[in-house]
Amino acid sequence: MEITVNKAVITLVQGDITREATDAVVNAANARLAGGGGVDGAIHRAGGPAILEECRKIGGCPTGQAVITTGGNLKAKYVIHTVGPIYRDGSKGEADLLKSAYLSSLRLASEKGLKSLAFPSISTGAYGYPLREAAQVALETAIDYVKDHDDIEQVKFVLFDERSFNVFCDELKQLIG
Numbered sequence: 279m280e281i282t283v284n285k286a287v288i289t290l291v292q293g294d295i296t297r298e299a300t301d302a303v304v305n306a307a308n309a310r311l312a313g314g315g316g317v318d319g320a321i322h323r324a325g326g327p328a329i330l331e332e333c334r335k336i337g338g339c340p341t342g343q344a345v346i347t348t349g350g351n352l353k354a355k356y357v358i359h360t361v362g363p364i365y366r367d368g369s370k371g372e373a374d375l376l377k378s379a380y381l382s383s384l385r386l387a388s389e390k391g392l393k394s395l396a397f398p399s400i401s402t403g404a405y406g407y408p409l410r411e412a413a414q415v416a417l418e419t420a421i422d423y424v425k426d427h428d429d430i431e432q433v434k435f436v437l438f439d440e441r442s443f444n445v446f447c448d449e450l451k452q453l454i455g
């Protein structure tokens with residue numbers, strides 16, 4: 279599914295983000311930038327050791343913020359590592375932190391002059407964020423950002439499993455009415 283907002287195309291696909299050829303792919307990392315399972319593990323496996331080397335030099339990333347490294351062996355030139363919130367009960371600032379993770383990644387892409395980036399569904403795996411709410415935050419944040427910024431040409435959401443893909447499509451349809 280694809281929509282155009284201002285100068286940008288927002289695309290939803292089901293797939294593996296490590297195969298994306300956007301300028302950057304976003305990693306759902308942990309605050310220590312230490313690598314891990316899920317999409318984090320997949321990106322480090324596919325991208326090779328140069329990514330973890332740069333992560334070690336950077337040292338860490340607070341929840342809701344983002345840092346950038348090489349893409350190593352990936353098709354994407356860069357990896358933007360962001361840290362989503364661990365979901366507790368929804369009253370611990372989770373929505374603001376998730377929004378901030380998406381926004382920090384988009385801002386970093388703009389700062390670096392990047393035109394296209396691909397996001398996974400941040401926080402909805404190991405970090406337990408309810409999928410529907412997370413999809414709404416993700417899509418609203420991306421749409422609002424490209425409305426105000428002409429530089430980014432493509433924001434892709436690469437959803438690994440069918441359920442995530444379907445929920446993101448449903449939420450996008452609702453948001454655009």
Ligand code: AR6
Pocket residue numbers: 293294295296306307308313314315316317318319320321362398399400401402403404405406407436437438439442
């Ligand atoms: N491409 C796209 N999406 C993927 C891929 C892939 N190759 N692999 C998994 N996903 P998670 P989180 C989906 O757990 O919840 C790590 O250990 C997955 O199906 O990767 O933010 C980190 O080091 C799910 O829909 O990230 C942190 O400690 C989504 O990506 C912690 O997990 C997010 O799931 C971060 O947890």
